[in-house]
Amino acid sequence: MKSLSRITETFTESVIREMTRICDAAGGYNLSQGFPDFPAEEEIKKAAAAAIMQDFNQYPVTFGEPELRVAIAAKAGRYNKIKADPETEITVTCGATEAMIAALKAIINPGDEVVVFEPFYENYGPDAILSGATPRYVTLYAPDWRYKPEELAAAFNSKTKAIIINTPNNPTGKVFSRAELTEIAALCRKWDCLAITDEIYEHILYDGSEHISIASLEGMAERSITINSVSKTYSVTGWRVGWAIAAPAITSRIRKVHDFLTVGAPTPLQHAAVFALNLPDTYYQKLQSKYATSRDRLFKLLLKTGFNPFLPKGAYYIIAECDDLMSKLKAKNDFDFSRKLIAETKVATVPGTSFYADKSKGKNQVRFCFCKKKETLDLVEKGLLSL
Numbered sequence: 001m002k003s004l005s006r007i008t009e010t011f012t013e014s015v016i017r018e019m020t021r022i023c024d025a026a027g028g029y030n031l032s033q034g035f036p037d038f039p040a041e042e043e044i045k046k047a048a049a050a051a052i053m054q055d056f057n058q059y060p061v062t063f064g065e066p067e068l069r070v071a072i073a074a075k076a077g078r079y080n081k082i083k084a085d086p087e088t089e090i091t092v093t094c095g096a097t098e099a100m101i102a103a104l105k106a107i108i109n110p111g112d113e114v115v116v117f118e119p120f121y122e123n124y125g126p127d128a129i130l131s132g133a134t135p136r137y138v139t140l141y142a143p144d145w146r147y148k149p150e151e152l153a154a155a156f157n158s159k160t161k162a163i164i165i166n167t168p169n170n171p172t173g174k175v176f177s178r179a180e181l182t183e184i185a186a187l188c189r190k191w192d193c194l195a196i197t198d199e200i201y202e203h204i205l206y207d208g209s210e211h212i213s214i215a216s217l218e219g220m221a222e223r224s225i226t227i228n229s230v231s232k233t234y235s236v237t238g239w240r241v242g243w244a245i246a247a248p249a250i251t252s253r254i255r256k257v258h259d260f261l262t263v264g265a266p267t268p269l270q271h272a273a274v275f276a277l278n279l280p281d282t283y284y285q286k287l288q289s290k291y292a293t294s295r296d297r298l299f300k301l302l303l304k305t306g307f308n309p310f311l312p313k314g315a316y317y318i319i320a321e322c323d324d325l326m327s328k329l330k331a332k333n334d335f336d337f338s339r340k341l342i343a344e345t346k347v348a349t350v351p352g353t354s355f356y357a358d359k360s361k362g363k364n365q366v367r368f369c370f371c372k373k374k375e376t377l378d379l380v381e382k383g384l385l386s387l
């Protein structure tokens, strides 16, 4: 048989999704893949059921149902301070995942470079490869996950096409400050490149952190592709409804890629998403305080059980170093540790190296997610305390 694609040979399957499979097989508690195990809001589910009964069951408008694009524009204006024309600047996609790959496919030429902060959400590596870009990594340093300005500046050159930002950040919980985003924006202008910004955790913030969209900074609306989705904000990760906001010339390219990749995101769920996007501010306040409680609980538990966790400022993950426990469980590396942790405690995590391109990094780290119901965290506590 002739050899299969060289591109798909160069990356592995998602470790996050693999850990979910291992966890399920072991009947474990899934603190690996970031999805809620509690029910979505009753009204949101009713809106989805109603949309199906109203027969919104055929293909949507390829780039998004008009009502949803209007709702996205209104929310982006309200919360993100981004002015977006629903007709020409918004594309609804199958989750933020498709928005990211469609955005990259829409802008990348062979030889282009994309700047990516490391550690990163594992999709960005394969996304860059699938789109033909060469990633250039810039380290975020623990404990507060700051980058070094000189290292960031050195990552840009005439081949740089874009920088990928994820704020609040997965896996570190970093929330990029206005000063940092201003610095990044200046580099984008200097090197004439784009900011692709994944903001799906924009409502999950702690300790008074403020979410800022780089597209709202001066001169950045035309240089940004702002990606978001209903997944994390409304606890409906399986709906696969996301979007990208960008200037008309970029949007028309994204729409072409999107159309041929997936045609459209699920029609009834787009209509239900309109309902979700119009929820009052109290919804977001409730979400934040629920996650703040879970964050504090898991953080304390990890400290107590011998991990060295880093307190996140946003999103719903905790990175923790585990040197002592690795020795205790005689784990050879982070993967081995994650497997042993499931076997010993039923608690599933994501091995740290999967967030780094440089595999010498993250070997003593694992990522926990805490978007889980109280009962699950009770079981996790019991498991970890038995170590």
Ligand code: GLN
Residues within 6 Å of the ligand: 016, 017, 032, 033, 034, 035, 097, 121, 170
């Ligand atoms: N964002 C989630 C995580 O990091 C998972 C997303 C996915 O698996 N598609 O765990």
